[in-house]
Amino acid sequence: MADPMKIRAVLKGDTVDVRVLMNHPMETGQRKDGGGNLIPLHFIQEITVRLNGKAVIESQISQAVSRNPVFSFRVKGAKAGDKLQISWLDNKGDRNSTEAVIG
């Protein structure tokens, strides 16, 4: 199981600024290990951002997103106490989901 994500959600008026850090190697399949063998592709493919259970952003990404991906998003119509949930799915079927309460 991958480490939980770090989510920062800052409310400005009715818009929440979201910054999320995911722990993931995001291997491109082009790098070689110490023995000269290719390290297989391993990357996050899908990301979903939900506000109070409702999907607000759905994303598909490639191995060209940097290692330990960081994203910033903005969601309108949020208020203090709302729940923000971010989840991902990678090409090996691993999943992760983290929830933050907007402060």
Add this chain to the structure above:
Amino acid sequence: MNQSRRKVLQRAGTAGALAAAGVLRPQDLLAAGWNKDAFSAKTLADALKNIGAAGAGDSKDIVIEAPQIAENGAVVPVEVTSNLPDTKSIVVLVEKNPFPLVAKFDFLEGATPFVKVNVKMGESSNVRVLAEAGGKYYSAVKEVKVTIGGCGG
């Protein structure tokens, strides 16, 4: 219970346990929404075609913020805002990467068409951003020079 029936049941039980443990994975069922054709495309034209964005017109309403010179191609920050009304999605491509398509973001009700993402760039290239608004794709581009590439190594 005869012997062969017992074996079949045992095998079924083992397969079930493996599936539950996540060892057996129906790969085809994974990431059904992930646009494999577009992400596997090796040229910009193919990627655009597979997204359904071929022939996208230029737009000044797509704002790309990225460094002119990136010292480290492994982490190039790209920030995109679409000022096109009713923007439904933003697509980020690095034209000269081995697989140009980097990411597609769909903005559902409530989300602002804004995103910041760190991308890998193998070499100096145009960063192309598409925005889908009103059923059409629009395009903008920004050149980023890379000192040290970030894909292989």
